[in-house]
Amino acid sequence: MTLAEKILATHSGKASVSPGDFLSVKTDLVLSNDITAPMAIKEFDRLGVPGVFDPKKIVMVPDHFCPNKDIQSAEQAKMMREFARKHGLVYFEVGEMGIEHVILPEKGLVLPGEVVVGADSHTCTYGALGAFATGMGSTDIAIAMATGEIWMKVPSTIKFIFHGKPGQWVGGKDLILYLIGDIGVDGALYSAMEFHGEAISALGMDGRFTMSNMAIEAGGKAGLFHVDAKTRSYLKGRTTRKYTEYRSDPDAAYARVIEYDASKIEPQVAFPHLPSNTRPLSQVGDIAIDQVVIGSCTNGRIDDLRLAAGILKGRKVDRHLRCIILPGSQQVYLDALKEGLIEIFIRAGAAVSTPTCGPCLGGHMGILAAGEKCVSTTNRNFVGRMGHIKSEIYLANPAVAATSAVLGRIANPQEVV
Amino acid sequence: MPLQGKAFKYGANVDTDAIIPARYLNLHLPEDLAKHCMEDLDAGFINQVKPGDIIVADTNFGCGSSREHAPVAIQASGISCVIAKSFARIFFRNAINIGLPLLECEDAVDNINPGDMVEVDLAAGRVTNLSGPKTFTSKPYPDFMLQIVKAGGLVEHTKKKLSGAK
Numbered sequence: 001m002t003l004a005e006k007i008l009a010t011h012s013g014k015a016s017v018s019p020g021d022f023l024s025v026k027t028d029l030v031l032s033n034d035i036t037a038p039m040a041i042k043e044f045d046r047l048g049v050p051g052v053f054d055p056k057k058i059v060m061v062p063d064h065f066c067p068n069k070d071i072q073s074a075e076q077a078k079m080m081r082e083f084a085r086k087h088g089l090v091y092f093e094v095g096e097m098g099i100e101h102v103i104l105p106e107k108g109l110v111l112p113g114e115v116v117v118g119a120d121s122h123t124c125t126y127g128a129l130g131a132f133a134t135g136m137g138s139t140d141i142a143i144a145m146a147t148g149e150i151w152m153k154v155p156s157t158i159k160f161i162f163h164g165k166p167g168q169w170v171g172g173k174d175l176i177l178y179l180i181g182d183i184g185v186d187g188a189l190y191s192a193m194e195f196h197g198e199a200i201s202a203l204g205m206d207g208r209f210t211m212s213n214m215a216i217e218a219g220g221k222a223g224l225f226h227v228d229a230k231t232r233s234y235l236k237g238r239t240t241r242k243y244t245e246y247r248s249d250p251d252a253a254y255a256r257v258i259e260y261d262a263s264k265i266e267p268q269v270a271f272p273h274l275p276s277n278t279r280p281l282s283q284v285g286d287i288a289i290d291q292v293v294i295g296s297c298t299n300g301r302i303d304d305l306r307l308a309a310g311i312l313k314g315r316k317v318d319r320h321l322r323c324i325i326l327p328g329s330q331q332v333y334l335d336a337l338k339e340g341l342i343e344i345f346i347r348a349g350a351a352v353s354t355p356t357c358g359p360c361l362g363g364h365m366g367i368l369a370a371g372e373k374c375v376s377t378t379n380r381n382f383v384g385r386m387g388h389i390k391s392e393i394y395l396a397n398p399a400v401a402a403t404s405a406v407l408g409r410i411a412n413p414q415e416v417v
Numbered sequence: 418m419p420l421q422g423k424a425f426k427y428g429a430n431v432d433t434d435a436i437i438p439a440r441y442l443n444l445h446l447p448e449d450l451a452k453h454c455m456e457d458l459d460a461g462f463i464n465q466v467k468p469g470d471i472i473v474a475d476t477n478f479g480c481g482s483s484r485e486h487a488p489v490a491i492q493a494s495g496i497s498c499v500i501a502k503s504f505a506r507i508f509f510r511n512a513i514n515i516g517l518p519l520l521e522c523e524d525a526v527d528n529i530n531p532g533d534m535v536e537v538d539l540a541a542g543r544v545t546n547l548s549g550p551k552t553f554t555s556k557p558y559p560d561f562m563l564q565i566v567k568a569g570g571l572v573e574h575t576k577k578k579l580s581g582a583k
Contacts, residue, residue: 022561035442039485042445046572049579065443072443121483121507137485137511139571147575151561185430186477190506219480221506274430361439361482380481382434384457 002157002254003224004192006246007132011115019156019255027057028131029109030144031118033100034062034073037080039138040119044145053148055088059109061100062093064357069364098329098355101125101213101297106331108238112227113246117144122297122379127212127224128205129231130245132192134221155221156255157192157248162199164263169413171307172207173299173377173397175199176214177268178260181278189219191255194248199262200225205234206303213298214379217275269375269410270395273383281400284410290372292323292405293386294398295353296360299377300328302335304398309341311402311413317349318408324366326353350405362386368393375404419538420497420518421547422470425455425462426531431474432481433508437490445486447493454490468495471537473529475501479508488512498537500544500555502526513562514571520544522555 065073084091112130126133215223266280327333359366368387381393455462478501498518533548568574
């Protein structure tokens with residue numbers, strides 16, 4: 001069996017499972033946020049159950065339109081807060097919260113071998129820890145909150161092997177964008193993705209979170225890494241709970257095996273309006289931009305901010321452009337403060353925000369006007385995703401985004417460093 | 418009774434931001450969401466759609482965010498079912514869970530034009546283009562999902578299971 005199949009088998013009390021099997025899977029953690037929880041709460045109430053299956057295994061995070069951006073968002077956040085209090089759920093209030101997919105691993109709430117379901121498509125982020133984590137809808141989450149179980153179809157697994165050593169400005173973001181550019185936004189539809197190879201082993205945890213995070217942009221159900229020394233070291237001090245490291249069998253059956261030479265992959269830029277619309281940085285051309293966003297569940301971790309600061313240190317953001325930086329959590333913010341990164345950003349002329357999903361989904365903190373172009377370290381560049389339907393989003397890694405902020409056009413870090 | 422309505426036709430990779438833009442995710446009531454359904458992709462949709470009408474789309478319909486607001490908005494707009502070459506995974510389960518019928522049928526998509534009158538027999542998995550006319554057969558639901566659909570969605574299905582377990 002593959003890693004995904006093993007985790008699903010143990011969570012459904014089966015000795016073995018095969019792709020296509022329908023299972024009732026036990027959940028270790030059930031997640032929702034301020035825009036998906038209200039609908040889940042309404043469905044939960046319709047079920048007429050006395051309470052949740054286990055309040056310690058249900059997390060709610062007010063991160064999308066919080067701190068509240070308008071009255072309706074405030075009402076939805078309030079609805080979630082009151083439900084969380086009533087049922088004694090794990091809840092992170094503004095001031096303590098960060099972007100859900102940044103803080104859950106940070107706080108040791110997700111461990112290898114666990115099953116996590118979340119009413120947020122980027123729940124697949126936790127695959128970086130060797131957990132089977134997948135996004136669902138609000139009704140699913142209502143059922144999981146009530147019963148601790150949810151239906152799943154066992155996905156087939158696609159194995160991706162990244163051979164070789166990536167170049168200096170190539171990170172997890174570039175590897176996953178390259179992959180999505182290759183297989184398309186539905187190239188891994190209904191599948192689990194498994195990442196292997198020299199370039200994958202060399203990635204730090206933050207780069208791995210970025211890759212698993214964007215599995216959904218290829219249509220994937222999960223994006224999984226095997227536990228190694230880096231995973232264990234990341235988990236140290238974050239949890240006292242025991243966990244199981246599962247590994248794919250040497251003879252596991254894969255739907256496909258796709259191999260890449262990472263040493264030949266340049267930094268990638270995804271052009272409007274699909275994450276698969278990628279081009280190597282050298283072939284981008286001269287594109288003037290109006291805004292840069294650095295942050296999100298994709299690239300809002302400390303390694304990402306370090307990369308951006310490395311570029312912005314001693315330089316200035318182009319005066320015709322807004323550069324907005326959003327640390328993914330209060331801990332990332334604190335670490336960035338201690339390392340002097342926040343001062344670098346502010347002296348460079350960037351705006352630094354409290355953690356929020358904010359601009360990534362066109363919520364607040366950096367909405368685009370008609371005709372504006374934005375380089376963003378986020379995950380989606382659909383029509384209207386960050387604002388007006390005539391605005392454009394170019395997805396890139398934090399170093400490319402920071403360089404573009406300095407030069408006012410999409411640019412290669414080599415031009416300034 | 419078969420579903421019947423006019424076809425609204427769209428291309429590949431219609432994402433959930435197009436179905437219901439995130440700026441309306443501060444709403445969660447079906448009737449509020451319906452007012453903005455397909456707004457950024459087809460501004461005329463909401464004024465033209467009539468109860469029973471059918472969305473016909475290419476591959477990967479509903480990709481992107483997990484927002485259940487997307488199938489909820491489609492359902493509340495009056496659309497009776499969506500026919501596509503393929504559906505994004507989360508959208509698919511969300512639609513099944515709330516009782517919005519989806520049909521996977523490549524031939525039907527290729528042979529239905531915008532504005533055609535379409536009839537769908539869900540039980541038989543049959544799509545008929547009344548403007549054609551031509552009949553197509555969709556992929557059947559797996560048994561497990563059919564049970565959810567028959568129960569009227571996942572909440573009703575689970576309620577039944579829970580009361581049976583008592």
